[in-house]
Amino acid sequence: SDLVRRAMAKKKAAVMEKERQNFVYGNAQEGVKGCIANGLDEKTANHIYDEMIDFAKYxxxxxxxxxxxxVSYQTAYLKYYHPVEFMAALMTSVKDNVTKVSEYIMSCRQMGMKIMPPDINEGEGGFSVSDGAIRYGLSAIKSIGQSVVDEIVRERTEHGKFRSLEDFIDRMSGREVNKRTLESFIKSGAMDGLPGTRKQKCMVCGSMVDQKNKEKKNTMEGQMSLFDFAAEEDKKSFQITFPNVGEYSREEYLAYEKEMLGVYVSGHPLEEYIGTWEKNVTAKSSDFVVDEETGSAVVHDGAYVTIGGMITEKTVKTTRNNKMMAFLTVEDLAGSVEVLVFPKDYEKRRDMLIKDEKVFIRGRASVGDEPVGKLICEQIIPFSQVPRELWIQYADKDAYLAGEKELLDLLKTSDGNDTVIIYLGRERAKKVLPRNWNVRAGEALVTTLSEMLGEKNVKVVEKPLGKISS
Structure with a gap:
């Protein structure tokens, strides 16, 4: 009885079917008499057990x-009437689970909510609400403990907001803030509200900490320096100034943010591909996470799915047969998933398996006892090879013939896999140009065509992946 109860609680259909035999016919070895031995006919006994299986489904x-x-009514009320506060509290409850946080950040963006980086002058330990947006929690920054956050909040409350990087170091040095934590704050965006770019602050923070520590040591020893005798206007020349180095590139900017927070906050390397991604994936990385309560993932073992994202890690190993295979980490908007590429597929597709390459991968899901499932690769399609159609509209056939030479001369300058389709408005006719006229319908070509023919007459349509071979 307890085996059946446990199987029902865990919704284990295979175990339930195995116990049907004992329920209906009994098991002498285990001392189970069964329904038939108790005077119940076989059909009725199986009907009762079928109802138990249906009941066990939920x-x-x-x-x-x-x-x-x-709880459902309460959370539904809060999410509807106080959505920003609700999502901030929800993310605080899972702040140590990067996959869940990434999933909720994506949900927030779909709901039109803005996610802001942590901030030493505005943020709290957990996720908070600031000006109608969600502020990332300070304690979620890598290498930043709750004690450091408590000290910052206490200092900020008692003596006002921090005015500059130097002011922060001056007030917080010796209070659990060192070079490492300072760099974490800068790279995560928590000091964006202070003067200077992230790159500038990273370059001088170490020198500033050393200078402040030296000044405090001299003060404690009763020593004085030339700085102490200088006039106020002259003291500025002794201060460390920001070098003229600008800001990190967008890739570096986001990479540091991901390193410090575990997720992208200011943006995402895939954000310009969201439409393409949503149209072609059949599973997200979060679908591979095994639920602790049900013991199963959204994708089931052996399911044929398509994922899409950016290759962030690649490890190549040699098999016992002296062949090469790869282990990839593919990151999408919801998190990351491990992909196994066996030797046969690795040899055919190794030129596509480059770090930071954006790809769609089709294959079989492998979901077992691990907390997160994997994908066995069978096909790889780079984002750049997703089929697209470039539609160019003319008012009528005469207008097309008048501008045909100019159009074809422009199309000659572009080489790619995207099909060109000419549409004639008055005739309601379309003409698909031969494959040798295929182009790369990138931003540069589309902009030039729009300037030449008008923005409303140029459109790029992405087609589903279908059965593309790679």
Whole structure:
């Protein structure tokens, strides 16, 4: 009985079917008489067991169901009437689970909510609300403990906001803030509200900390320096100034943010491809995470799925047969998933398996006892090879013939895999140019065509991946 109860609670259909034999026919070795031995006919016994299996698919006792209903109504109310506060609290509850945080950040953006980086002058330990947006929690920054956050909040509350990097170091040095934590704050964006770019602050923070520590040491020893005798206007020349180095590139900017926070906050390397990504994936990285309660993931073992994202890690290993295979980490907007590329596929597709390459990967899901499932690669399609059509509209055939030479001369300058389709408005006719006229419908070509023919007459249409061979 307890085996059946446990199988029902965990929704283990295979175990339930195995126990049907004991329930209906009994098991003498285990001392189970079974329904038939108790005078119940076989058909009725199986009917009862079928109802138990149906009940097990989603069964709660009444008190459990009532409690869930109350919580559901409360959370639905809060999410509808206080969505920003609700999502901030939700992310605080899972701040140590990067996959969940990434998933909720994506949900927030779909709901039109702005996610802001942590901020030493505005943020709290957990996720908070600031000017109608969600502020990332300070304690979620790598190498920043709760004690450091508490000290910052206390100092900020008692003596006002921090005015500059130097002011922060002056007030916080010796209070659990060192070069490492300072760099983490800068790279995560927590000091964006202070003068200077992230790159400038990173370059001088170490020198500033050393200078402040030296000044404090001299003060404690009763020593004085030339700086102490200088006039106020002259003291500025002794201060460390920001070098004229500008800001990190967008790639570096986001990479440091990901390193410090575990997620992208200011943007995402895939954000310009969201439309392409959503149209072609059949599973997200979060779908491979095994739920602790149900013991299963959204994708089931052996399912044929398509994922899409950026290759962030690649490890090549040699098999016992002296062949090469690869282990990839593919990151999408919801998190990351491991992909196994076996020797046969690795040899055919190794030129596509480059770090930072954006690809779609098709294959079989492998979901077992691990907390996160994997994907066995069968096909790789780079984002750049997703089929697209470049539609160019003319008012009528005469207008097309008048501008045909100019158009074809422009199309000759572009080489790619995208099909060109000419549409004639008055005739409602379309002409698909031969494959040798295929182009790369990138921003540069589309902009030039739009300037030449008008923006409303040029459109790029992405087609589903379909059965592309790689």
């Amino acid at each position: 069964a709660f006792n009444k008190s459990h169901a009532a409690a869930y209903a109350v």
